[in-house]
Amino acid sequence: MMINEIDGAGWESMGHAYGPASDVPGWLQGMASADPGVRDEAFSAFYSAAHHQGDVYPCTAASLPFLFEMAGSLVTPDRGSVIELLLSIGQECLDMDPERVYFTPDGTESRAHVDALEVIGERAEVFVRWVMDPDEEVRRPAIECLGLFLADSARALEVLRSLLPGSGTVQRLLVVRAVATVALRDAAVHGAAAGWLEELAGDTAQVPEVRLAALVHRARCTPGELGDAVVPAAVGLIREIEQAETGGDDDAPRGAEAEPDVAAGAAPSPGVPPQVAAAFKDLEQHGRVHAPTTSLLEAFHTLLGDRVSERSALLAEQLCSADPGVRYDAIRMAKELIGQWRGDHSGLVVLIAGCLLPEDAYTSAAAAEALGALVPVSKPAREALAAYVEACRAEHGPGVWAARERLVRRAHQEAVRALAGLGDLRALPCVLEALDEGTDAWRAVQVAGHLGGAAGDLTPRLSKLLAEVDFSDASQSMSANALVSALRELGDPAAVPALTTAIVAAVREEQWHTAASALKALASFGREAAFALDVVRPLADAQDVTVRAAATAALWELEGDAAGVVPRLVELLDTHENDEAAAVLGRIGQAAAPALPRLRKMMAAGYEWTRVYAATALWDIGGDAEAPAVVETLLAAWAENDATSNHVLACLSRMGPAARPTLPRVREELTLLRRSGRFRSVPHDEELQSACRSITARA
Known part of the structure; x- marks a missing residue:
């Protein structure tokens, strides 16, 4: 059946999820158009309607034969993108439960993910041909598809291994990853695949990027056997990559490529808040990769998990790399490590600050943004941030906040914001300039509140x-x-x-x-x-x-006037503002005693946050007489939802000796490696740890 033979009724019967079903054949035809604009629009429409946010619908499964037909036709202008679409659909199906029935947005039962995998499996033999295709854009997604979907794992392994000689660096990295994928999905070839990866990791005839990939994916195949020597070996290979000559290989690592510079002052569309417009601009940078080894190192960090000291050592090497692309991508990885795991991160913070280079605004912006997001842990970067801000003002003038060059402007603003977030008044001249001149003033407003020492000016x-x-x-x-x-x-x-x-x-x-x-x-x-x-x-x-x-x-x-507000607050305890009402009743203290019966009833609420609000107010009003019930309620809520921990610890801190029964749990919290607290954010977790240390110190 050809694409143009599909009729709208057929698509309707397949349970199409979004938009007119008769549009789908048109999108498929558009994806094969010679006009790049038509192709882009058709791909976008297909992703939005038939693969919305990665979902798989009956119409998605029904489209697969035609996508395979399109990818196999040499007259299709962008075969690689079609195969990438096949890969995306297949990966999503693999992540779904094959035993589960899903529902389309209109409520129709669907097992399209099972149907789709069946279609892909029946046609998986074509991936063997496509991995040999002259077009590199076809080969790359086909390699991943081969590793995932060819039922004959031994043959998949054989074909993949045969691709390694003569390939460029990026393709070799894909081959190594695909071999590990085959090993992980079929125990029958696991030993052979893992052995080949181990041999490859030790093959000094290979470029260090490939050896590093083999090392990481060998570890990925057997995560339980991750020994102490793996990270030092990886660090050594990263150093070899830095020292290696990269000329003569079309796939050699390239440094960070800056976004195009544009003039400052571009106004957002009418009715769009500048904060929202900026967030969408930031999305353009999200997910950018600047070095071929980045996805590999990300996989390695995921594999290492809570081995924070080893990951820090690895990141230190990445952040000191001579390759600007490796360095740039390491900033994000370091930010994620510090943001998710506790520990002394001062060394990594200093290395991120070392990426604040006036001659490289692109990397400086990323480093400054990371440091701003890591306040207050980023205190060791204070002097470096202040120096960078001053260097920008010296080179570009006092109006650098509104510099015409987008990269210079962004890097400077992020550094000022990070410095202000630390409460450093050296950020003040730039903040005042932004407020007075108006360019991106909203960005200065967001951090102005941290500069309490300059309230008279602000x-x-x-x-x-x-x-x-x-x-x-x-x-x-x-x-x-x-x-x-x-x-x-x-x-x-x-x-x-x-x-x-x-x-x-x-x-x-x-x-x-x-x-x-x-x-x-x-x-x-x-x-x-x-x-x-x-x-x-x-x-x-x-x-x-x-x-x-x-x-x-x-x-x-x-x-x-407690007598005037307490009755009003008690009424508010029965609304969605019960947290605000309980907090005020707690601040009123003993004079809010009429609220105690209602607060005691709230302690039995099904929602843990409601119980926390009630318990804290109960303590602040009733004191020691309420302590046993308050302690029991707070510990139970904390166990149920650790996002309540900041509120719980704040109350326990006020309780003093009455909080002694909670000491085992408080001490346990200080032994945990992963960050906790509200939103698991750095500031909330640091506040949480400080409260825990204060409580244990008084015990």
């Missing part, structure tokens, strides 16, 4: 920007909330008038989330914001629950 500027927000434009809500957050962090009471005005404007435009954020910021100034009570008091009766809770909390902070 508060008037941030207040002015908040006053300029158009609250009738929903797209400006992200900017408004960022400004409110920064003013709250700075803690300067001079921000109270601007916050009060923002509350009025946000309520008028029914921007409830922003109004609530501003109310919480206002509450943080306590009695110094009492003159705003006329604005706050009516909002304690607002229809929006979030605003009502924030206003009630602000009433307590601004005037301290």
Whole structure:
């Protein structure tokens, strides 16, 4: 059957998931078009409709014969992309449970993943031919397909091994990985494949990249036999790669290739917040690989898992590599290691900081962004960040924050943000410049709150920007909330008038989330914001629950009338704002005793977070008499969901001697290697460890 013989009704009967079913044959025809634009559009449409986010539908399985036909035709202009699509569909099917029935978005039962694998398996013999194809773009995905889908594993192994001589470096790396894939999916050839990989790893006639690949994939075949010598051997091969001549091989490693430089000041589309536009620009860089060994080293790091010291040694070698591509990709790997695992990472932080080179803005931007994401662990990079910021200003002038060259601008801004995140006032001149001039001011706002020592300079500027927000434009809500957050962090009471005005404007435009954020910021100034009570008091009766809770909390902070707010807070315990209400009741303390019966009932809630909010408030109000129940509840919630740990530890810290029964669990936490805490983020985990150490020190 040819592609043009498929009719729309046939696709409808196959349970097509997205878009008109009759479009699918057209997409298949478009993928074979001689017009590159038509091809790109057709591939994009197929991925969106028939392979949406990697899903496999009945129509996806039905398309496979035609994709194979297209890939096998020498007149198809982009056969490699078609085979990559086959590879993607097949890999997704392998990751799905063959015994499970899945459902399409319209609720239809589907076992398309099983059907698709059957179709691929029946035609897998063609991969043997395609791995010999003259077109490199065809060979590369075909090699992976051969390793995954050819049922005759012994033949797959034989063909793959025959490809190694005469191939370029990248293809040889693919062959080695495919051999390991065959070994892992069929025990019958595991020994032969693993033995070949071991021989290859020790073959000094091979280039070090191939030997490194063989070493890693040999270890991947038998992870339980990973000895102490593997990492030193890998480090030695990385050094050989650095020293090797790369000329004369079309597939030789290449350094980091910078993105095209464009002029600064490009405005996002109307109605799109600049933060969102920037996030989509960042996606363009996500997943870029700058060295052929990167995916290999990523696999090695995954294999090493919690062997943090060995992974750090490996990353140290990568970060010191003479190859800029290896160095660039190592920044991301080091960021992931530090972000996921505990330990003394100061050595790696210093090496990341060593990638801050004024002559290489592309790599510097990545290094600075990583250091900013790793605050507060990135403190050892403080001086390097300050030096880089100063070097940029010296070379490009004080207006470098808004430099026309995109790479220079991005690298400088990321370094300033990282330095400001550490609370270093050497970032202040650049932050003030951004706020005054307006270019990418939102990026400066995000870190301004960390510069509390400069509140006198920052508060008037941030207040002015908040006053300029158009609250009738929903797209400006992200900017408004960022400004409110920064003013709250700075803690300067001079921000109270601007916050009060923002509350009025946000309520008028029914921007409830922003109004609530501003109310919480206002509450943080306590009695110094009492003159705003006329604005706050009516909002304690607002229809929006979030605003009502924030206003009630602000009433307590601004005037301290427990009798007036406790009944309101008890009512709020029955809403989705029960966490805010419980927290305020806890801050009120003994005067909130009327809330105790309701809080005790909340301790039996099914949701662990609700139990944590109730338990912490119960302790803060009832004290020692409530301690046994509070301790039991907090430990149970912590065991159920370690994301609650920061809240749990904060309460245990306040409990003092009453928290002694939790000491075994607190000590156990300090022995764990993987980061924990809210969102498993670096700041929350560092805070968590600090609380644990404080509790154990007092024991």
